[in-house]
Amino acid sequence: MSDVLLHVSNLTAELGNGERPLRVCDGIDFSIRRGETLALLGESGCGKSMTALTLMRLLPLSGRIVGGSVQLDDSELLSLPEREMRGVRGGRMAMIFQEPQTSLNPVLKVGDQIAEAVRLHKPASNAQGASPPLLKRRLFSGEAEVAERVVELLRAVGIPDPARRAGEFPHQLSGGMKQRVMIAMALAGDPELLIADEPTTALDVTIQAQVLQLLKGLQAQTGMAVLLITHDLGVVAETADRLAVMYAGQIVEQASVDAFFAAPAHPYSRKLMESVPSASKRRGELAVIPGRVPPLDQPFTGCRFADRCSQVMPACREAPIAWFQPNLEQSVRCLLWAEGPARLQRASAAVGVVESSASSLRLETATAPRSATGLESEAEALDAARLDAASALSRSAAAPEGHALLATDGLEVHFPIQRGLFRSTVGHLKAVDGVDLRLQAGQTLALVGESGCGKTTVGKAILRLEPPTGGTVRYNGVDLAAIRAGQMRRYRKDLQIIFQDPFASMNPRMLVGDIVGEGLQSLGLEKGRAARRRRVAMLLEQVGIGEQAMERYPHEFSGGQRQRICIARALAVDPKLIVCDEPTSALDVSVQAQILNLLKRLQDELGLSYLFITHDISVVAYLAHEVAVMYLGRIVEQGTAAEVLDAPRHPYTQALLSAVPMMDKAERRQIIRLEGDMPSPAAPPTGCHFHPRCPQAIADCALAYPQPVQLSKTQSARCLRIEV
Amino acid sequence: MPVILITDALIFLLIAVAIAFGLYAARHEHLRGPWRQVGRSPVGVAALVVIVFYVGIGLLDSLHFHPLIEPMAPADLTDQRTDQRTDQQAPTYSTQVISVLDRWLSGLRERQEKTFSAPFAIQLFVKEAIEQPDGSLIRGYPRLEYGGAHLADPAQRDLDILLRGLFGMVKGLIAWTAVMTILIALRAWHRQQSFNDSASRIWRGETKTPWRTVLITLALMLVLSFVAAELAAKYHILGTDKVGEDVFYQSLKSIRTGLVIGTLTTLVMLPAAVILGIMAGYFGGRTDDVIQYLYTTLSSIPGVLLIAAAILMLQVYMTNHADQFQSLVERADLRLLFLCIILGVTSWTGLCRLLRGESLKLREADYVQAARSLGVRHSTAIARHILPNVLHIVMITVVLDFSGLVLAEAVLSYVNIGVDPTMNSWGNMINSARLELARDPMVWWSLAAAFVFMFTLVLAANLLADVVRDAFDPRLRGAS
């Protein structure tokens, strides 16, 4: 038996027939060794999931495999008859998907679903022994034994009280638990290879940390190999051994993780890394990749990245690019490496001028093993950034107190829980339960927290899109929560909102021009149609879309472009404050970089204030002046970005930050593992809401909700264990 | 002198609405696209051609007028010269109301037999005492007064039918060729292609709109119509009923009734369903509670009961106020309208519920929230953001409901709470035929005729509905 478990060569698959089929993967080569984790990295639409489905031979109806070979151990999967392939799937090769909600059957108990997988696969793999499979199957399918195995699997994936959980239905489990159940099902057949397609994308960071740790642990125990598909560089850096970067249906770079993060070789990989926001990039703009991934329905001649590459040469477009090996652990499809590293150095020196200092530092240390100087200078850059933040802080602190543009005090939004025939109110879901926030003019306040903690509801309550049930929202001294609905129209102009999902936030039946002009019209800001159109054109120009977009429909634009249009719509009424509700979480990192750059530029030019709602800590580090951390409807810690991110004091903030996967080993913290999930806001725990999960909890924590402790002029936290 | 019955007026209104909607849809890609897709589906266009034939007949039957009374017979002329002069100045009209279709089919209408006769029969279906030329009486099947009366020898019947059928077919093919030529020429002119080019593309099925299917369906329908017309001139092709009326004529007259029920009901219920449904979903709270209460109450009353009560009330009213109605046709028409309204009242709840659910979802959609944060008024938000995004549901429901309503009419008339017994409708035909089924030998043709006509319409409507739903349903659209 060789060391290589899966060997894929020249795998090509197409989707759709007709004249222009989509070539979703084109000449894919890679191999995975036993016990190894290979990460497949790339932006959306690059064909990552399709590659995984092709390996499993699970392509959608319109798809077909055109050529290549997939060898699992010694068997060629592509020529296997479908009946035997079914045994391989879920047996030797298992897969878990991104959406745990939709991968489980809602009407079956989770135990039964796992048991099904156990029954299907266990006998076959046992039968490798001498006894005839039929006999074995009967022996094994003793129900008691199956049940035992189910419990064992659930325990293996870290589900507490597995015997009881096996009898529950999927909707009774949280997202993280569902993903664990999926993993348990995948493990039922003792797979040699586990394909995980964005297994943690739908989960919160603390849960993501749990699941990734679980996968690692299982891998160490069983020695299975993992093909991890993800778009998150941090996840790759923390979990994978090797990685392959995919672009437009092709793999463009393969490397060991260490070599890659020391010096990504392909211009695309490099840009991708530079576009990830972080504290160290605060001062400058993020790198962006112009253009978008080319559609896959066309024949390509040269390098697929040529149209977006800043180092493109005429030769790049002429012929398919071969693989080059900059060093032993790395290979890349880019002509810059055709003559070895020398050429690249020249080229990168030329580009280095326009690129941010931190990244060119990386490039120059590219070929050598990562030097101490590189690390040092990075640390310096980081420090500089912190200083910068600190000076910004002192500036804002200098502004007269109480002059906050927006201040909420004890803001509450309680949703009634109604039951029964006559819908009597049986309780309240305290989505927001006493939130105090201060936002200075021209600044960004980041509101971070896990899904369901009430961030969006805070944003909506401030705009009165969701009526607050208590507390005040003072905007320039006026309490928006107290005025009548009719009077609110006057303040609509000043407060705007940008939503998370760029695909849902525009009416698909309206022209872009009308969408952007909607506020101008309804608030009577520009009366004439011609004047309105001029203003809309200007706005579209301002967000970098161009006025020709006015006559088109939203579906003709990509996610990033749509988000720009939404920004233009909010800008149209000349607001002072924009609530940004996770505006980039549905976007790829390179597109996210464009939007963040735009938001930052607009803030500088127009003096806008942002309430930036997000769960992405790297975005916070890049953009925010102040940070408020929310847990179960309340703010647990707030302060300046530098204070909260570098010296978190609340145990929850500490755990949250430690769970964020980091590309840079130096920035990684020891993960503080949180047990369980966030409780429901309908029945929050007594005392400190965090106490059932808090690693530092003491008996007193369950008694009363702790009062804020002022740690510095700007930082405060609500925890009993903090001493000033 | 033209007469406009209430349902006629509503039909014209409906056509106006349809045209206005067509113009609106043509300018909005999200509506035009799906309709284009309907136009490109072979099943869709075939169904459309069939429906166009039905609608054409229905429309002809909706142009009502009082016929001119023919001047007196020439024999009287010499005596009453003065009378004739007044006739010329102020023509007199009959109080009878007939439609263009009636005028067109006057031959069929007037050639009434004594009683039952089978399709293509030349003799009555029942035995009678016949007086022989020699004065003796025998019991036998007498010759029909009109059906096959031109035949001297009954044995020639089959040959005659064959010849006439062939003749009709030739006529039909000629008409079809003419229509086809015009169609191809128009298309060639529009596309700036040569005529031959256009024709060969159509026949090789290379056009985006399946013109070949259109033409084949058209050929079938035209040949059928011409053969039927040719034969109906001399025979009762679908037989006659108890009072000797031509069943083919009845079936054709029933088309209007079916179409009116299928479309006007929708027109009547649409405003209520759309407005209340959207309001319930969009405003929620009290409004929602009231509207929900309303439709749950309404939909828990058995529809038949409601209809029966309403129709009985109307009947009582009409017998007490007989003087308000100038003619039987008007009475029947009012009853038809009433049936539409009451069917509408019982059937709006389904659409209302659907729309409520969808608006409830849309209200939370980010773009509606964004509109609210931009200070857009509720009425504007509904008109601009909610309505256009639920229009596809309305469209699918309207088309799907149509066939159900046509069938409902048949059922209601069968239990005598449908349209007026004097009005031609498939339901009434079935109702009157049910007793005759017990006869031996059986009188099957009324039932069969009603069945075939209704079946064709409902099948075409259902096929079209499927295509429309596939085109408009965003989930299905995503899948294809």
Ligand SMILES: Nc1ncnc2c1ncn2[C@@H]1O[C@H](COP(=O)(O)OP(=O)(O)OP(=O)(O)O)[C@@H](O)[C@H]1O
């Ligand atoms: N209209 C509503 N009616 C009842 N409950 C609601 C409503 N809107 C939100 N909630 C509940 O309030 C809580 C907070 O929701 P919210 O959307 O503010 O969370 P979030 O922090 O924005 O989460 P995410 O990161 O997933 O966007 C959740 O438990 C949610 O289910």
Ligand code: SF4
């Ligand atoms: S081959 Fe050329 S175009 Fe492609 S990535 Fe390399 S330098 Fe850029």
Ligand code: SF4
């Ligand atoms: S108060 Fe207690 S439970 Fe709450 S965060 Fe502090 S230590 Fe943990």
Ligand SMILES: [Mg+2]
């Ligand atoms: Mg949210």
